[in-house]
Amino acid sequence: NAGVTQTPKFQVLKTGQSMTLQCAQDMNHNSMYWYRQDPGMGLRLIYYSASEGTTDKGEVPNGYNVSRLNKREFSLRLESAAPSQTSVYFCAGTSSGALETQYFGPGTRLLVL
Amino acid sequence: KNEVEQSPQNLTAQEGEFITINCSYSVGISALHWLQQHPGGGIVSLFMLSSGKKKHGRLIATINIQEKHSSLHITASHPRDSAVYICAVRIRGNEKLTFGTGTRLTIIP
Numbered sequence: 001n002a003g004v005t006q007t008p009k010f011q012v013l014k015t016g017q018s019m020t021l022q023c024a025q026d027m028n029h030n031s032m033y034w035y036r037q038d039p040g041m042g043l044r045l046i047y048y049s050a051s052e053g054t055t056d057k058g059e060v061p062n063g064y065n066v067s068r069l070n071k072r073e074f075s076l077r078l079e080s081a082a083p084s085q086t087s088v089y090f091c092a093g094t095s096s097g098a099l100e101t102q103y104f105g106p107g108t109r110l111l112v113l
Numbered sequence: 114k115n116e117v118e119q120s121p122q123n124l125t126a127q128e129g130e131f132i133t134i135n136c137s138y139s140v141g142i143s144a145l146h147w148l149q150q151h152p153g154g155g156i157v158s159l160f161m162l163s164s165g166k167k168k169h170g171r172l173i174a175t176i177n178i179q180e181k182h183s184s185l186h187i188t189a190s191h192p193r194d195s196a197v198y199i200c201a202v203r204i205r206g207n208e209k210l211t212f213g214t215g216t217r218l219t220i221i222p
Contacts, residue, residue: 031208042117042199042212050208058209090156100144102201102210104156 002026006091006105013081013112021076021108023091029103031094032074033058034066036087037107043090049074081112116140119200119213127221132187134216136200139181146210147174147185148199156199159185192220 004025013019025032030051035043045058049068063085065077078085091105120135136145147159160167160174162183167174171190176183187194200213 033209040214042115042214043201043210044212045209048209056208088154092156100161100203101158102146102148103158104148107154107156109154 004091004093004103004105006089006108008108009106010109011111013078013110015082015112017081018077018079019081020078021089021091021110023074023076023105024072025074025091025093025103026072027093027095027103028071029093029095030071031096032068033092033094033102034064034074034076035090035092036060036085037090038087046076046089081110083112086110086112115213116204116211117200117202117213119198119216121216122214123217123219125219125221126190128191130190130220132190132194132218132220134185134198134200134218136183136185136213137181138183138200138202138211140202140211141205142178142181142202143205144203145176145183146201146203147183148201150197150199150215152196159198187218190220192222194218195220 007022033048034046044060047066049055052071067075089108118137145162150156162176171188173186197215199215201210
């Protein structure tokens with residue numbers, strides 16, 4: 001049981017390059033989330049998916065796209081990276097119900113030059 | 114003004130001290146979460162509260178819905194408790210969490 005996994009752990013991009021951050025969970029979560037974390041700021045929601053086949057914008061969606069390929073996988077794509085997207089990205093899944101818990105992946109540290 | 118405010122932003126204490134971290138919010142919520150982020154970056158869920166109090170080992174979390182306030186207490190603090198503690202709320206009727214900026218706790222041996 002791996003929980004929530006993310007790849008890659010670290011990436012350096014040049015401005016304008018594209019990349020996809022991968023997230024997978026084996027905890028049967030319906031809801032999955034992508035956050036970014038920047039110094040001095042709380043985690044901010046980029047996109048989320050309440051169930052397979054559905055996605056919704058969060059607080060800071062500009063410059064990103066997502067795909068909920070199936071129940072397990074939720075990917076985040078940067079089509080044309082910008083230095084403002086330098087951040088640490090976390091994927092998370094939620095178990096629902098009375099014992100609602102957020103499970104986070106280990107994070108992806110992205111540097112855009 | 115942020116919907117979720119934590120205090121203090123930074124806290125340094127001696128090993129063994131009783132620690133209190135506060136979280137205030139300004140909206141109606143259905144749940145409040147306390148999370149822990151270690152220096153390596155990983156984020157772990159500590160508690161989910163919708164009312165009252167929860168305890169796990171040396172950690173105690175309380176919430177006062179009327180006052181829109183929650184506290185996280187650590188008894189007999191230890192250097193391994195050094196981390197950033199994050200409060201997050203699920204706004205009523207919303208799928209999403211709103212996060213505070215975190216409290217950085219350092220416990221000195």
